[in-house]
Amino acid sequence: MLNLESIVAGYGDAVALSDVSLEIAAGELVAVVGANGAGKTTLVNVIARLLPIRSGRLTWEGVDLGRLPPQALGDLGIALIPEGRRLFGAMSVEENLDMGCYRRSARAARDEGLERVYRMFPILRERRSQMAGTLSGGQQQMVAIGRALMARPRLLLIDEPSLGLAPSVVQQVFEVIRAVHAEGVSMLLIEQNVALALEVADRGYVLEGGSIVAAAAAADLLERPDIRAAYLGGA
Amino acid sequence: MPSSTLLAQSVLSGVFSGALYALMGLGISLAWGLLRIINLAHFAFVFLAGYLVYQCISVSGWSPTLVVVLALPLFFLLGVALQWLFARFSVDEFASLLVTFGLTIVIESLIQWIWTADVRRMETPLSTWSVKLGPLYVPVVEAILLLVTLAVVVAAWAWLRHTYVGKALRASAQNPVIAAAFGVSHRRLAFVLSGVAAATGALAGVFVAVGSPISPSQMFGSLGVVLAAVILGGLGNPLGLLAASILIGIAEALTMALTAPSWAPLVSFSLLIFILVLRPDRV
Numbered sequence: 001m002l003n004l005e006s007i008v009a010g011y012g013d014a015v016a017l018s019d020v021s022l023e024i025a026a027g028e029l030v031a032v033v034g035a036n037g038a039g040k041t042t043l044v045n046v047i048a049r050l051l052p053i054r055s056g057r058l059t060w061e062g063v064d065l066g067r068l069p070p071q072a073l074g075d076l077g078i079a080l081i082p083e084g085r086r087l088f089g090a091m092s093v094e095e096n097l098d099m100g101c102y103r104r105s106a107r108a109a110r111d112e113g114l115e116r117v118y119r120m121f122p123i124l125r126e127r128r129s130q131m132a133g134t135l136s137g138g139q140q141q142m143v144a145i146g147r148a149l150m151a152r153p154r155l156l157l158i159d160e161p162s163l164g165l166a167p168s169v170v171q172q173v174f175e176v177i178r179a180v181h182a183e184g185v186s187m188l189l190i191e192q193n194v195a196l197a198l199e200v201a202d203r204g205y206v207l208e209g210g211s212i213v214a215a216a217a218a219a220d221l222l223e224r225p226d227i228r229a230a231y232l233g234g235a
Numbered sequence: 236m237p238s239s240t241l242l243a244q245s246v247l248s249g250v251f252s253g254a255l256y257a258l259m260g261l262g263i264s265l266a267w268g269l270l271r272i273i274n275l276a277h278f279a280f281v282f283l284a285g286y287l288v289y290q291c292i293s294v295s296g297w298s299p300t301l302v303v304v305l306a307l308p309l310f311f312l313l314g315v316a317l318q319w320l321f322a323r324f325s326v327d328e329f330a331s332l333l334v335t336f337g338l339t340i341v342i343e344s345l346i347q348w349i350w351t352a353d354v355r356r357m358e359t360p361l362s363t364w365s366v367k368l369g370p371l372y373v374p375v376v377e378a379i380l381l382l383v384t385l386a387v388v389v390a391a392w393a394w395l396r397h398t399y400v401g402k403a404l405r406a407s408a409q410n411p412v413i414a415a416a417f418g419v420s421h422r423r424l425a426f427v428l429s430g431v432a433a434a435t436g437a438l439a440g441v442f443v444a445v446g447s448p449i450s451p452s453q454m455f456g457s458l459g460v461v462l463a464a465v466i467l468g469g470l471g472n473p474l475g476l477l478a479a480s481i482l483i484g485i486a487e488a489l490t491m492a493l494t495a496p497s498w499a500p501l502v503s504f505s506l507l508i509f510i511l512v513l514r515p516d517r518v
Contacts, residue, residue: 070415
Protein backbone atom coordinates (compact mmCIF):
# COMPACT_ATOMS: atom_id res chain seq x y z
CA MET A 1 0.00 0.00 0.00
CA LEU A 2 2.28 2.80 1.24
CA ASN A 3 5.95 2.40 0.42
CA LEU A 4 8.89 4.59 1.28
CA GLU A 5 12.20 3.61 -0.28
CA SER A 6 15.43 5.32 0.84
CA ILE A 7 13.74 8.68 1.45
CA VAL A 8 16.01 11.67 2.12
CA ALA A 9 14.46 15.01 3.15
CA GLY A 10 15.29 18.07 5.19
CA TYR A 11 15.05 21.79 5.75
CA GLY A 12 17.60 24.05 4.07
CA ASP A 13 21.04 22.55 4.66
CA ALA A 14 19.87 20.27 7.46
CA VAL A 15 19.04 16.67 6.65
CA ALA A 16 16.14 15.53 8.85
CA LEU A 17 15.55 12.11 7.27
CA SER A 18 18.35 10.06 5.78
CA ASP A 19 17.66 6.87 3.87
CA VAL A 20 14.33 6.01 5.48
CA SER A 21 12.48 2.96 4.16
CA LEU A 22 9.11 1.99 5.55
CA GLU A 23 5.94 0.25 4.46
CA ILE A 24 2.35 0.03 5.55
CA ALA A 25 0.20 -2.86 4.34
CA ALA A 26 -3.56 -2.58 3.76
CA GLY A 27 -5.41 -2.21 7.06
CA GLU A 28 -2.22 -2.08 9.07
CA LEU A 29 -1.57 0.32 11.97
CA VAL A 30 2.10 1.23 11.97
CA ALA A 31 3.62 3.28 14.76
CA VAL A 32 6.75 5.37 14.32
CA VAL A 33 8.26 6.21 17.67
CA GLY A 34 11.31 8.14 18.74
CA ALA A 35 12.54 11.09 20.74
CA ASN A 36 11.99 14.77 20.00
CA GLY A 37 13.86 15.80 16.88
CA ALA A 38 14.25 12.26 15.58
CA GLY A 39 12.47 13.29 12.36
CA LYS A 40 8.97 11.95 13.08
CA THR A 41 7.03 15.03 11.99
CA THR A 42 9.32 15.41 8.97
CA LEU A 43 8.30 11.90 7.97
CA VAL A 44 4.59 12.79 8.14
CA ASN A 45 5.14 16.03 6.23
CA VAL A 46 6.96 14.17 3.49
CA ILE A 47 4.13 11.66 3.09
CA ALA A 48 1.51 14.46 3.23
CA ARG A 49 3.51 16.22 0.47
CA LEU A 50 4.06 19.29 2.63
CA LEU A 51 7.84 18.88 2.36
CA PRO A 52 9.77 18.00 -0.83
CA ILE A 53 11.66 14.73 -1.15
CA ARG A 54 15.37 15.10 -1.97
CA SER A 55 15.81 11.52 -3.10
CA GLY A 56 14.10 8.17 -2.76
CA ARG A 57 10.70 6.90 -3.80
CA LEU A 58 7.27 7.37 -2.20
CA THR A 59 4.39 5.33 -3.57
CA TRP A 60 0.83 4.66 -2.47
CA GLU A 61 -1.13 1.84 -4.10
CA GLY A 62 1.41 1.93 -6.92
CA VAL A 63 1.03 5.68 -7.54
CA ASP A 64 4.20 7.77 -7.25
CA LEU A 65 3.38 10.56 -4.79
CA GLY A 66 6.77 12.21 -5.14
CA ARG A 67 5.67 14.95 -7.49
CA LEU A 68 2.06 15.44 -6.43
CA PRO A 69 0.88 18.58 -4.61
CA PRO A 70 -0.75 18.15 -1.17
CA GLN A 71 -4.19 18.90 -2.66
CA ALA A 72 -4.03 15.66 -4.63
CA LEU A 73 -3.75 13.32 -1.64
CA GLY A 74 -7.39 13.54 -0.56
CA ASP A 75 -8.53 12.10 -3.86
CA LEU A 76 -6.17 9.18 -3.31
CA GLY A 77 -7.73 8.44 0.09
CA ILE A 78 -5.07 9.91 2.38
CA ALA A 79 -5.96 12.26 5.26
CA LEU A 80 -3.86 14.03 7.86
CA ILE A 81 -4.32 14.71 11.56
CA PRO A 82 -1.49 17.21 11.99
CA GLU A 83 0.66 17.81 15.04
CA GLY A 84 -0.83 20.52 17.27
CA ARG A 85 -4.31 20.03 15.72
CA ARG A 86 -3.93 23.00 13.33
CA LEU A 87 -7.67 23.69 13.22
CA PHE A 88 -9.27 26.62 11.44
CA GLY A 89 -9.62 28.49 14.72
CA ALA A 90 -12.00 31.24 13.59
CA MET A 91 -14.42 28.75 12.07
CA SER A 92 -17.03 26.70 13.91
CA VAL A 93 -16.61 23.04 14.83
CA GLU A 94 -19.00 22.00 12.08
CA GLU A 95 -17.27 24.19 9.49
CA ASN A 96 -13.97 22.54 10.39
CA LEU A 97 -15.59 19.15 9.87
CA ASP A 98 -17.00 20.40 6.56
CA MET A 99 -13.49 21.19 5.40
CA GLY A 100 -12.71 17.49 5.88
CA CYS A 101 -15.21 16.63 3.13
CA TYR A 102 -14.25 19.55 0.88
CA ARG A 103 -13.34 17.21 -1.98
CA ARG A 104 -16.23 16.81 -4.37
CA SER A 105 -16.21 13.02 -4.03
CA ALA A 106 -16.51 13.24 -0.23
CA ARG A 107 -19.37 15.77 -0.10
CA ALA A 108 -22.12 13.28 -0.85
CA ALA A 109 -21.40 11.48 2.42
CA ARG A 110 -21.27 14.66 4.53
CA ASP A 111 -24.34 14.05 6.69
CA GLU A 112 -23.44 10.44 7.32
CA GLY A 113 -19.87 11.49 8.20
CA LEU A 114 -21.05 14.20 10.61
CA GLU A 115 -23.33 11.70 12.33
CA ARG A 116 -20.41 9.27 12.72
CA VAL A 117 -18.11 11.93 14.20
CA TYR A 118 -20.80 13.21 16.57
CA ARG A 119 -21.47 9.65 17.72
CA MET A 120 -17.76 9.18 18.45
CA PHE A 121 -17.45 12.52 20.23
CA PRO A 122 -20.89 13.58 21.58
CA ILE A 123 -19.39 16.77 23.05
CA LEU A 124 -18.71 18.04 19.53
CA ARG A 125 -22.41 17.84 18.70
CA GLU A 126 -23.10 20.21 21.61
CA ARG A 127 -20.29 22.51 20.52
CA ARG A 128 -20.99 22.35 16.78
CA SER A 129 -21.51 26.13 16.42
CA GLN A 130 -18.65 27.14 18.72
CA MET A 131 -15.44 28.60 17.24
CA ALA A 132 -12.88 25.78 17.13
CA GLY A 133 -10.17 28.06 18.54
CA THR A 134 -12.09 28.43 21.80
CA LEU A 135 -12.30 24.67 22.55
CA SER A 136 -10.12 22.86 25.07
CA GLY A 137 -7.06 21.00 23.77
CA GLY A 138 -8.80 17.64 24.00
CA GLN A 139 -11.89 18.84 22.15
CA GLN A 140 -9.67 20.39 19.49
CA GLN A 141 -7.96 17.04 19.01
CA MET A 142 -11.40 15.45 18.57
CA VAL A 143 -12.22 18.00 15.87
CA ALA A 144 -8.89 17.32 14.14
CA ILE A 145 -9.65 13.58 14.13
CA GLY A 146 -13.23 14.21 13.00
CA ARG A 147 -12.08 16.51 10.20
CA ALA A 148 -9.77 13.81 8.86
CA LEU A 149 -12.45 11.10 9.15
CA MET A 150 -14.90 13.27 7.16
CA ALA A 151 -12.57 12.74 4.20
CA ARG A 152 -13.30 8.95 4.41
CA PRO A 153 -9.61 8.08 4.20
CA ARG A 154 -8.10 4.69 3.51
CA LEU A 155 -4.82 5.89 5.01
CA LEU A 156 -4.76 8.14 8.06
CA LEU A 157 -1.59 10.00 9.04
CA ILE A 158 -1.72 10.84 12.75
CA ASP A 159 0.97 13.10 14.17
CA GLU A 160 1.42 13.19 17.98
CA PRO A 161 -2.26 12.86 18.95
CA SER A 162 -1.51 12.70 22.69
CA LEU A 163 0.60 15.87 22.80
CA GLY A 164 -0.51 18.18 25.61
CA LEU A 165 -3.69 16.25 26.45
CA ALA A 166 -5.00 15.13 29.84
CA PRO A 167 -4.62 11.35 30.41
CA SER A 168 -8.38 10.71 30.29
CA VAL A 169 -8.64 12.46 26.91
CA VAL A 170 -5.61 10.52 25.61
CA GLN A 171 -7.49 7.30 26.53
CA GLN A 172 -10.55 8.49 24.60
CA VAL A 173 -8.49 9.48 21.57
CA PHE A 174 -6.76 6.11 21.48
CA GLU A 175 -10.09 4.30 21.80
CA VAL A 176 -11.17 6.07 18.62
CA ILE A 177 -7.89 5.23 16.87
CA ARG A 178 -8.45 1.59 17.81
CA ALA A 179 -12.05 1.69 16.57
CA VAL A 180 -11.20 3.30 13.23
CA HIS A 181 -8.38 0.82 12.74
CA ALA A 182 -10.86 -1.99 13.39
CA GLU A 183 -12.91 -0.67 10.45
CA GLY A 184 -9.96 -1.45 8.20
CA VAL A 185 -8.37 1.98 7.78
CA SER A 186 -4.58 1.89 7.43
CA MET A 187 -2.73 4.22 9.77
CA LEU A 188 0.61 5.77 10.36
CA LEU A 189 0.78 6.81 13.99
CA ILE A 190 3.58 9.11 15.11
CA GLU A 191 3.88 9.20 18.89
CA GLN A 192 6.21 10.28 21.65
CA ASN A 193 4.32 8.11 24.09
CA VAL A 194 6.06 4.92 23.00
CA ALA A 195 4.24 2.46 25.26
CA LEU A 196 0.81 3.75 24.24
CA ALA A 197 1.65 3.73 20.53
CA LEU A 198 3.09 0.23 20.50
CA GLU A 199 0.09 -1.10 22.42
CA VAL A 200 -2.35 -0.18 19.63
CA ALA A 201 0.02 -0.74 16.67
CA ASP A 202 0.51 -3.87 14.60
CA ARG A 203 4.10 -3.00 13.76
CA GLY A 204 6.52 -0.33 14.88
CA TYR A 205 9.55 1.55 13.63
CA VAL A 206 12.01 3.34 15.87
CA LEU A 207 13.39 6.57 14.41
CA GLU A 208 16.61 8.00 15.78
CA GLY A 209 18.55 10.94 14.33
CA GLY A 210 16.65 10.72 11.06
CA SER A 211 17.21 6.99 10.48
CA ILE A 212 15.22 3.85 11.21
CA VAL A 213 17.13 1.95 13.90
CA ALA A 214 14.61 -0.80 14.59
CA ALA A 215 11.58 -2.30 12.86
CA ALA A 216 9.50 -5.19 14.19
CA ALA A 217 6.08 -6.31 15.33
CA ALA A 218 4.88 -3.83 17.96
CA ALA A 219 4.61 -6.52 20.65
CA ASP A 220 8.22 -7.60 20.00
CA LEU A 221 9.50 -4.01 20.19
CA LEU A 222 7.76 -3.61 23.55
CA GLU A 223 9.70 -6.60 24.84
CA ARG A 224 13.13 -5.53 23.64
CA PRO A 225 15.43 -4.51 26.52
CA ASP A 226 17.20 -1.75 24.53
CA ILE A 227 13.84 -0.15 23.55
CA ARG A 228 12.57 -0.44 27.10
CA ALA A 229 15.75 1.15 28.41
CA ALA A 230 15.68 4.02 25.91
CA TYR A 231 11.96 4.83 25.74
CA LEU A 232 10.07 3.10 28.50
CA GLY A 233 11.99 4.17 31.58
CA GLY A 234 14.01 0.95 31.62
CA ALA A 235 11.54 -1.06 33.72
CA MET B 236 -30.49 73.70 16.20
CA PRO B 237 -31.73 72.28 12.87
CA SER B 238 -35.27 70.96 12.65
CA SER B 239 -36.03 67.30 13.22
CA THR B 240 -37.04 66.94 9.58
CA LEU B 241 -33.62 68.19 8.49
CA LEU B 242 -31.92 65.80 10.90
CA ALA B 243 -34.02 62.88 9.66
CA GLN B 244 -33.21 63.82 6.07
CA SER B 245 -29.50 63.91 7.04
CA VAL B 246 -29.65 60.47 8.62
CA LEU B 247 -31.34 59.16 5.48
CA SER B 248 -28.70 60.63 3.19
CA GLY B 249 -26.06 59.23 5.57
CA VAL B 250 -27.55 55.77 5.14
CA PHE B 251 -27.37 56.19 1.36
CA SER B 252 -23.76 57.37 1.28
CA GLY B 253 -22.91 54.58 3.73
CA ALA B 254 -24.43 52.10 1.30
CA LEU B 255 -22.13 53.39 -1.44
CA TYR B 256 -19.11 53.13 0.89
CA ALA B 257 -20.05 49.53 1.61
CA LEU B 258 -20.49 48.65 -2.06
CA MET B 259 -17.15 50.31 -2.90
CA GLY B 260 -15.40 48.70 0.08
CA LEU B 261 -16.72 45.14 -0.29
CA GLY B 262 -14.11 44.10 -2.85
CA ILE B 263 -11.31 45.61 -0.78
CA SER B 264 -12.51 43.94 2.41
CA LEU B 265 -12.79 40.51 0.75
CA ALA B 266 -9.36 40.65 -0.92
CA TRP B 267 -7.65 42.04 2.17
CA GLY B 268 -9.26 39.62 4.60
CA LEU B 269 -9.11 36.45 2.53
CA LEU B 270 -6.18 36.93 0.15
CA ARG B 271 -4.09 39.36 2.24
CA ILE B 272 -4.01 41.73 -0.74
CA ILE B 273 -4.65 45.43 -0.10
CA ASN B 274 -6.04 46.41 -3.46
CA LEU B 275 -6.08 50.21 -3.75
CA ALA B 276 -6.61 49.78 -7.49
CA HIS B 277 -10.14 48.73 -6.58
CA PHE B 278 -10.99 52.46 -6.42
CA ALA B 279 -9.57 52.88 -9.92
CA PHE B 280 -11.71 49.94 -11.08
CA VAL B 281 -14.80 51.58 -9.56
CA PHE B 282 -14.14 54.82 -11.44
CA LEU B 283 -13.10 53.07 -14.63
CA ALA B 284 -16.42 51.23 -14.53
CA GLY B 285 -18.17 54.53 -13.81
CA TYR B 286 -16.63 56.20 -16.84
CA LEU B 287 -17.31 53.21 -19.09
CA VAL B 288 -20.94 53.24 -17.98
CA TYR B 289 -21.10 56.99 -18.64
CA GLN B 290 -19.54 56.52 -22.08
CA CYS B 291 -21.82 53.67 -23.13
CA ILE B 292 -25.08 55.08 -21.81
CA SER B 293 -24.76 58.87 -22.13
CA VAL B 294 -22.51 59.13 -25.16
CA SER B 295 -23.20 55.97 -27.17
CA GLY B 296 -26.77 55.55 -26.02
CA TRP B 297 -26.70 51.86 -25.09
CA SER B 298 -29.38 50.39 -22.85
CA PRO B 299 -28.40 50.64 -19.16
CA THR B 300 -29.35 47.02 -18.53
CA LEU B 301 -27.10 45.84 -21.33
CA VAL B 302 -24.22 47.94 -19.98
CA VAL B 303 -24.50 46.47 -16.48
CA VAL B 304 -24.80 42.95 -17.86
CA LEU B 305 -21.61 43.49 -19.89
CA ALA B 306 -19.67 45.38 -17.21
CA LEU B 307 -19.92 42.68 -14.53
CA PRO B 308 -18.22 39.84 -16.45
CA LEU B 309 -15.72 42.28 -17.95
CA PHE B 310 -14.59 43.45 -14.52
CA PHE B 311 -14.68 39.88 -13.21
CA LEU B 312 -12.05 39.09 -15.83
CA LEU B 313 -10.09 42.21 -14.91
CA GLY B 314 -10.03 41.02 -11.29
CA VAL B 315 -8.87 37.57 -12.36
CA ALA B 316 -6.09 39.15 -14.44
CA LEU B 317 -4.98 41.29 -11.50
CA GLN B 318 -4.83 38.25 -9.21
CA TRP B 319 -2.86 36.39 -11.87
CA LEU B 320 -0.27 39.19 -11.70
CA PHE B 321 -0.18 39.08 -7.89
CA ALA B 322 0.35 35.31 -7.96
CA ARG B 323 2.85 35.44 -10.83
CA PHE B 324 5.08 37.89 -8.95
CA SER B 325 4.31 36.53 -5.44
CA VAL B 326 3.14 39.95 -4.24
CA ASP B 327 2.77 40.05 -0.44
CA GLU B 328 0.46 42.22 1.65
CA PHE B 329 2.74 45.25 1.92
CA ALA B 330 3.97 45.10 -1.67
CA SER B 331 0.36 44.88 -2.85
CA LEU B 332 -0.31 48.26 -1.26
CA LEU B 333 2.52 49.87 -3.24
CA VAL B 334 1.85 48.06 -6.51
CA THR B 335 -1.87 48.81 -6.52
CA PHE B 336 -1.26 52.44 -5.57
CA GLY B 337 0.92 52.70 -8.68
CA LEU B 338 -1.76 50.97 -10.74
CA THR B 339 -4.35 53.45 -9.44
CA ILE B 340 -2.23 56.38 -10.65
CA VAL B 341 -1.87 54.71 -14.05
CA ILE B 342 -5.62 54.15 -14.42
CA GLU B 343 -6.34 57.68 -13.19
CA SER B 344 -4.03 59.09 -15.88
CA LEU B 345 -5.69 56.86 -18.45
CA ILE B 346 -9.12 58.17 -17.46
CA GLN B 347 -7.86 61.78 -17.61
CA TRP B 348 -6.37 61.14 -21.01
CA ILE B 349 -9.59 59.68 -22.44
CA TRP B 350 -12.25 61.71 -20.64
CA THR B 351 -10.19 64.76 -19.48
CA ALA B 352 -10.12 66.02 -15.90
CA ASP B 353 -13.44 67.87 -16.33
CA VAL B 354 -16.48 66.86 -14.36
CA ARG B 355 -18.81 64.59 -16.34
CA ARG B 356 -22.48 64.35 -15.64
CA MET B 357 -24.69 61.52 -16.71
CA GLU B 358 -28.20 62.50 -17.75
CA THR B 359 -30.69 59.80 -16.95
CA PRO B 360 -34.35 60.20 -16.06
CA LEU B 361 -33.53 58.39 -12.81
CA SER B 362 -31.02 60.94 -11.51
CA THR B 363 -33.56 63.65 -10.74
CA TRP B 364 -36.48 61.47 -9.76
CA SER B 365 -37.35 61.30 -6.10
CA VAL B 366 -40.39 60.25 -4.13
CA LYS B 367 -41.78 61.91 -1.04
CA LEU B 368 -42.04 59.66 2.00
CA GLY B 369 -43.87 61.66 4.70
CA PRO B 370 -41.76 64.76 5.22
CA LEU B 371 -38.68 63.15 3.61
CA TYR B 372 -37.43 63.12 0.05
CA VAL B 373 -36.06 59.78 -1.16
CA PRO B 374 -34.03 59.92 -4.39
CA VAL B 375 -34.94 56.82 -6.38
CA VAL B 376 -31.35 56.13 -7.49
CA GLU B 377 -30.19 56.11 -3.88
CA ALA B 378 -33.02 53.82 -2.84
CA ILE B 379 -32.01 51.40 -5.59
CA LEU B 380 -28.37 51.69 -4.47
CA LEU B 381 -29.36 50.79 -0.91
CA LEU B 382 -31.33 47.74 -2.05
CA VAL B 383 -28.56 46.55 -4.38
CA THR B 384 -25.94 47.01 -1.65
CA LEU B 385 -28.04 45.07 0.86
CA ALA B 386 -28.53 42.26 -1.64
CA VAL B 387 -24.84 42.09 -2.62
CA VAL B 388 -23.59 42.27 0.97
CA VAL B 389 -25.97 39.56 2.18
CA ALA B 390 -25.10 37.43 -0.85
CA ALA B 391 -21.37 37.82 -0.13
CA TRP B 392 -21.94 36.93 3.51
CA ALA B 393 -23.97 33.83 2.61
CA TRP B 394 -21.39 32.81 0.02
CA LEU B 395 -18.56 32.89 2.58
CA ARG B 396 -20.68 31.31 5.30
CA HIS B 397 -22.62 28.58 3.58
CA THR B 398 -20.80 27.37 0.48
CA TYR B 399 -17.80 25.07 0.24
CA VAL B 400 -15.94 27.70 -1.79
CA GLY B 401 -16.58 30.32 0.89
CA LYS B 402 -15.52 28.05 3.74
CA ALA B 403 -12.43 26.99 1.80
CA LEU B 404 -11.47 30.64 1.25
CA ARG B 405 -11.76 31.34 4.97
CA ALA B 406 -9.90 28.16 5.91
CA SER B 407 -7.13 28.98 3.45
CA ALA B 408 -6.79 32.50 4.85
CA GLN B 409 -6.28 31.02 8.32
CA ASN B 410 -4.04 28.10 7.48
CA PRO B 411 -3.11 27.66 3.81
CA VAL B 412 -0.96 24.56 4.35
CA ILE B 413 -3.60 22.54 6.19
CA ALA B 414 -6.35 23.77 3.86
CA ALA B 415 -4.25 22.50 0.95
CA ALA B 416 -3.91 19.13 2.68
CA PHE B 417 -7.72 18.89 2.58
CA GLY B 418 -7.83 19.62 -1.14
CA VAL B 419 -8.20 23.41 -1.20
CA SER B 420 -6.45 24.99 -4.17
CA HIS B 421 -5.90 28.51 -2.88
CA ARG B 422 -4.64 29.65 -6.28
CA ARG B 423 -7.87 28.77 -8.06
CA LEU B 424 -10.13 30.19 -5.36
CA ALA B 425 -8.10 33.42 -5.29
CA PHE B 426 -8.98 33.97 -8.96
CA VAL B 427 -12.68 33.54 -8.23
CA LEU B 428 -12.59 35.87 -5.22
CA SER B 429 -10.60 38.55 -7.02
CA GLY B 430 -13.02 38.39 -9.95
CA VAL B 431 -16.06 38.68 -7.68
CA ALA B 432 -14.41 41.59 -5.83
CA ALA B 433 -13.78 43.49 -9.08
CA ALA B 434 -17.35 42.81 -10.28
CA THR B 435 -18.78 44.34 -7.08
CA GLY B 436 -16.48 47.30 -7.77
CA ALA B 437 -18.01 47.66 -11.23
CA LEU B 438 -21.46 47.67 -9.65
CA ALA B 439 -20.32 50.45 -7.31
CA GLY B 440 -18.99 52.28 -10.37
CA VAL B 441 -22.45 52.25 -11.93
CA PHE B 442 -23.87 54.07 -8.91
CA VAL B 443 -20.92 56.47 -8.72
CA ALA B 444 -21.66 57.48 -12.32
CA VAL B 445 -25.45 57.58 -12.06
CA GLY B 446 -25.67 59.18 -8.66
CA SER B 447 -23.51 62.25 -9.07
CA PRO B 448 -21.15 64.05 -11.46
CA ILE B 449 -17.77 62.35 -11.64
CA SER B 450 -14.21 63.52 -12.12
CA PRO B 451 -11.01 61.42 -11.98
CA SER B 452 -9.65 63.03 -8.82
CA GLN B 453 -12.70 61.91 -6.77
CA MET B 454 -11.07 58.50 -6.76
CA PHE B 455 -8.82 59.59 -3.93
CA GLY B 456 -11.55 61.49 -2.12
CA SER B 457 -13.43 58.33 -1.22
CA LEU B 458 -10.32 56.25 -0.54
CA GLY B 459 -9.82 57.25 3.08
CA VAL B 460 -13.37 56.92 4.28
CA VAL B 461 -13.93 53.59 2.51
CA LEU B 462 -10.72 52.13 3.97
CA ALA B 463 -11.87 53.34 7.38
CA ALA B 464 -15.16 51.45 6.94
CA VAL B 465 -13.34 48.34 5.71
CA ILE B 466 -11.08 48.22 8.76
CA LEU B 467 -13.83 49.19 11.18
CA GLY B 468 -16.13 46.47 9.84
CA GLY B 469 -13.52 43.73 10.13
CA LEU B 470 -11.54 42.43 7.14
CA GLY B 471 -13.42 39.89 5.05
CA ASN B 472 -16.63 40.54 6.97
CA PRO B 473 -19.39 41.83 4.64
CA LEU B 474 -22.04 42.42 7.33
CA GLY B 475 -19.55 44.24 9.57
CA LEU B 476 -18.52 46.38 6.62
CA LEU B 477 -22.13 47.34 5.91
CA ALA B 478 -22.75 48.28 9.54
CA ALA B 479 -19.51 50.29 9.74
CA SER B 480 -20.21 52.05 6.43
CA ILE B 481 -23.69 53.12 7.42
CA LEU B 482 -22.45 54.22 10.84
CA ILE B 483 -19.78 56.39 9.20
CA GLY B 484 -22.24 57.67 6.58
CA ILE B 485 -24.72 58.78 9.25
CA ALA B 486 -21.98 60.30 11.43
CA GLU B 487 -20.68 62.28 8.46
CA ALA B 488 -24.12 63.48 7.40
CA LEU B 489 -25.01 64.60 10.91
CA THR B 490 -21.68 66.41 11.24
CA MET B 491 -22.40 68.21 7.98
CA ALA B 492 -25.88 69.21 9.13
CA LEU B 493 -24.80 70.32 12.59
CA THR B 494 -21.45 71.96 11.77
CA ALA B 495 -19.95 72.41 8.31
CA PRO B 496 -19.29 69.92 5.44
CA SER B 497 -15.53 70.37 5.85
CA TRP B 498 -15.68 68.65 9.25
CA ALA B 499 -17.11 65.42 7.84
CA PRO B 500 -13.82 63.61 7.05
CA LEU B 501 -12.70 64.26 10.62
CA VAL B 502 -15.49 62.03 11.89
CA SER B 503 -14.61 58.92 9.91
CA PHE B 504 -10.92 59.17 10.71
CA SER B 505 -11.48 59.92 14.40
CA LEU B 506 -13.66 56.82 14.52
CA LEU B 507 -10.97 54.80 12.76
CA ILE B 508 -8.16 55.97 15.05
CA PHE B 509 -10.35 55.42 18.09
CA ILE B 510 -11.12 51.85 17.04
CA LEU B 511 -7.50 51.06 16.16
CA VAL B 512 -6.36 52.28 19.57
CA LEU B 513 -8.95 50.09 21.29
CA ARG B 514 -8.72 47.08 18.97
CA PRO B 515 -5.36 47.03 17.14
CA ASP B 516 -5.97 43.40 16.18
CA ARG B 517 -8.59 44.40 13.59
CA VAL B 518 -5.97 44.64 10.86
